[in-house]
Amino acid sequence: MRARGWIPIAVALVLGLAAHGARAAARLEYRGAVLPARVVQSLAAPALRAPADSAALAAALGGVIGRLQNLGYLDARARAEWDSSGRATLSLQVAEGERLRVRSLALDTPGPVDSARFAGALGLAAGAWASPTAVREELERTLREVTDHGYPYATLGVSGWTVDSSGVALRLSGALGPQVTISRVRIVGLQVTRPSVAERSMGRLVGLPYDRAAAEAARDRLAQLGLFRSVAYDGLEGEGDWGRGHLVYRVEEPAYNRFEGVVGVQGAAGTVGLARLDLGNLLGTGRVLGLSWQSRGKGLADFGVNYLEPLVLGTPLGVEASLAQQVQDTLYVRTRWGAVLRYALSGQERIEGGFQQERVVQAQGEIEEAALQNTLFALERSTLEPPIGPRRGTRVRVSAAQIFKRERLRPAGARSARASAVETRGEWHLPLGLAAGLSLELLAAGRFSSQRLLPDFERYPLGGAATLRGYDEEAFRIDRYALTRLEWSRFLGARGQRGFVFWDHAAMATRRPTVDGGDRFDVLQRDGIGFGLRLEAAGGLVGVDYGLEPGRPPLEGKIHLRLVSTF
Template identity: 45%
Template sequence: MHARVALRSLVGAVVLVVVALQPPRPADAARVPVEVRGASIASRRIEALFERAPGATDSSTVVLGLARLVHELQESGWLDARARAVARDSASGSPSAAWRIEVAEGRRTRLARVTLETSSREDSIAFAAALDLVTGSWAAPGAIGAALDRALDRVVEQGFPYAELSITSFEWDSIGASLRLSAARGPAVTIERVRVDGLRATRPAFARRLVGALEGAPYRPSRARIGRDRLARSGLFRTVEWAGLEGRGDFTRADLVYKVEEPRYSAAEAALGIQGEGRLVGLADLKLDNLAGTGRALRLAWRSDGPGLQRFHARYAEPLLFGGPLALEGAVTHDLQDTLFTRTDAGLRLTFGLEARRRLELELQDQRVVSRLGAVRSVEAALTGFAIESDVRDDLVEPRRGIRGRIEGSQTFQRERLVDGTRRKTTLATARALLEWHRPLRPRSRAGLALELLGSGRFSARDQLELHDRFPLGGASSLRGFDEQQLRVDRYALSRLEWRLFGSRRGERIALFWDHAFTGTRLPLATGGTRVATRSFDGVGFGLRLPAAAGVVGLDFGLEPGRPLLEGRLHLQLTSLF
């Protein structure tokens, strides 16, 4: 058996070496060999025009190359340029044919005269100022068309969406080219109303505030695009589209129309779990991300990780701060860890929407800790942090495709009171990075993969972090198969891989998962000093999601490899979206 494997490996290596030693394909094989006579274009440029497409024949390549060559000459001012190809057999007897390209460029023509015909003096002045055609330059049809497009865009930007600009004649002779244009601005249009279609939960008045003060103002495409970007940057809508203008029977007034798609904004979640020694744990979480259709967000959460281990969290966010794409968020968290420590965090976060589903965050936080373990009895701290996030998943609740990324960093200044009553100051630096990836295994397949990579690290001027400064790890939201917050570490790298099979109904799926964590924690030595202890942990299991009348019921079972099945961790979850 081993001999067969070695023989197969040897044969594979020989094949790779033979392929690598094959002479490179001649450069001429990628293009048809041609000989061009009478063209003023550089030979290298001409060779590029006759590049052979994959699977194309010589004849089709030459026909396409001739069209490219004539177009290139005309765009350089040779308006009468013509070209033809003559095939001839090669002297070597090769089956491939050589081609002679005969070019007749004619006279090179400059743009001598531009005539603009309008129905009013105002129209003539407006279009003459917008046109950037220069007489005396080479007459190039493509450049002329691009100049007309730019001129029309400039006039439309002045509030004339029905403006027209067209070519009535384009002639040339020995003197030069003569261009005659016909133009009309049409009526100036004022935006009567801004309308956002597709709203179900969001109030129309709030959506118009997001767009900006456009009602009653002259129509400007640039302002309409800014309004679309403001809607997208609010983060309230899955998709945003500017649908254009809709007339109101009067050509001078129109409605500016946008189309949006709303996600489900609110969720209520309840979960119950069984951990080691039969302990019950649970959580309740209420999220209202578009409160009463005003864009405000409210969250109330409670979690119990066992007797004496509880966490309370409250958050409120106010959108459109100062009328811009800014949101101000206030949050309070109280963490009770039995006889170890009690921690209270209160902070403010300013969120700036960069574009749709991309945002920048700045955070200020006040922290207070009362510890019953170690040399520190109480801590007062001030945290300054930032984060940048991009989320392009197709669904925020049940994603099947897309990527989410987030990078965080913070600096914490601490004032500590020790057991002996003395005080000291120290600093902490925290870094965190998250990458979440979802992809179906095949197009239109109900099976897919989900991968989450998370890395966090905390660094201090001290040799060793206190227990309350370490990261909690373990549980349904991090390392499955372990108790909630079973581990406390200085830094860790976590990967969560899932194979998912989605059902026919929304919210229905089964999953197999494997979680892996690599941790590092600085611990004291008996002889003095410290060392970094590194460990690896794994959790495997399955998950099930089933839609029910009250929402989506979830069941997760995780187990650390090598442990008996009865020592697995079971989590029951109910999520209601509304």
């Protein structure tokens, strides 16, 4: 048994020695004064691996000569031969010759304006080493500099390259052509959005000389508007007058309007539901109006309306105003209003800052009324593709709030408190082949107050279809939490149709009072498991979710029916 164990090792050693011998079968003898031996060794490696391949040897010689000529050794020569008397050896001898410089540089143009423009952009000068590659790269850079700044029809090239013992006489010829002024911006693909709205977001372009950098910056500003699935700059389009041209862009518009309806059945709360209508890009102006209603059980309801005004002062700055009311049975009624400024950093990133005012009225308890002032800040980045039912991409949002609160107490008295809140949300979608995918959502939030015990209306609600599936809506009210939602999906079509299984896990922490007048920090761990289905119907994407708390009978699971329609 022990002897047989050595057999694979011996075979591996023999194969390794054979492979090493094959690699060491040919060696290089290099004689030259300029190029390092390691550079020549790398250039000759294909020929050394195949000694009988004349094409590989010719390519190696061409590589050596090319390297030397690009350093200014224009008369470099190389000679190679194989010595097969013993171990195969490639003998490579290089004669570099004299290194030459550009002794003179002349530029032929139609007039002094052309000459001055090219000379100002050209980085070549007499005295530089005579490198063909360096000359070509500098001419390409110079021509790009000129064509990108008002002269798209400019030409520039080498018309003379004379070599003698004193160096290279280099002669260039070029012409600017007409300076092109932008007469129009044409955006292909606009179906709903007004052209004036898109052009206003891009800034001034018409009437200015053509500038490629400005045209590309305008493309980025158009993407920052947030109205298009994709934005591309197609380039300059000429007219009959060569001194005028159009800038052409291409956009893809999504469906701007969205309706979402959810109906669920859960425990003692009975039937719950949600309805939300978002009207985007109203009348092609980019404005957004949203309406929402949610029932979370008997006596529990939310109402909300929001309005977004884009392009404030012609910048990618939007202002969103919102009004919301929350009725929490007989415990309290919360009214919230405020405004948020949104600035698009790019088509995928934006920052937010705003102010909200809240008023909470309680019918019973120590606090009769509370007024909260919230200062908000958020940063968001999204690369989800597509936005509805994504298969790939990420979305990250980080927000923070500073809260100042005044409370009116029963039967008399008042007090104030300060608090800070931090919330993060991340989504990662990874395709697993053509028909499967994995997604992970991570949500975390915490509220930190000068009061040791938070009232219920300041705690985070957790539980239900949008958070911890398998539990009643707002089954938990907590101070801090971390929630993960993991899904494996099998895609059934190209429009978000899929079947999936999920596992949700939440870690929650809440400070609660004790009977002796103190307090304690309760920590809970909860899981939810289940499955869901999304299918396309005439009205949109129809879905059903079933979630269950592990250990519960299947009949106690929570069922939610969902309809998402875009139009």
